[in-house]
Amino acid sequence: xxxxxxxxxxxxxxxxxxxxxxxxxxxxxxxxxxxxxxxxxxxxxxxxxxxxxxxxxxxxxxxxxxxxxxxxxxxxxxxxxxxxxxxxxxxxxxxxxxxxxxxxxxxxxxxxxxxxxxxxxxxxxxxxxx
Numbered sequence: 556x557x558x559x560x561x562x563x564x565x566x567x568x569x570x571x572x573x574x575x576x577x578x579x580x581x582x583x584x585x586x587x588x589x590x591x592x593x594x595x596x597x598x599x600x601x602x603x604x605x606x607x608x609x610x611x612x613x614x615x616x617x618x619x620x621x622x623x624x625x626x627x628x629x630x631x632x633x634x635x636x637x638x639x640x641x642x643x644x645x646x647x648x649x650x651x652x653x654x655x656x657x658x659x660x661x662x663x664x665x666x667x668x669x670x671x672x673x674x675x676x677x678x679x680x681x682x683x684x685x
Contacts, residue, residue: 614647
């Protein structure tokens with residue numbers, strides 16, 4: 556009898572897990588990955604201080620710059636080492652997330668291309684094909 560009771564409880568708990576949660580939406584893709592970036596680039600990509608803000612940048616610009624750092628043989632700064640820890644697909648998710656923030660959005664999507672791009676101070680990274 557107890558065995559049948561356990562089977563019934565297991566079945567019911569499995570059904571309860573199969574019922575979708577109402578009102579719950581998944582966070583934007585890339586948000587968890589991008590949380591590491593917030594340490595230097597600020598909450599929601601809005602940096603305070605001398606580090607570049609990511610909010611307002613296009614996804615393609617962020618993606619290409621991080622890829623350059625990832626594939627560079629330069630390991631003299633933290634960004635090059637951080638970039639090497641992500642797959643290209645993860646870098647794309649991070650870039651899309653920050654571009655989706657635009658200049659005040661929620662990070663839910665979009666390209667963030669509203670004409671208000673933050674200029675970098677000329678610190679471009681080159682690929683080293685070694």
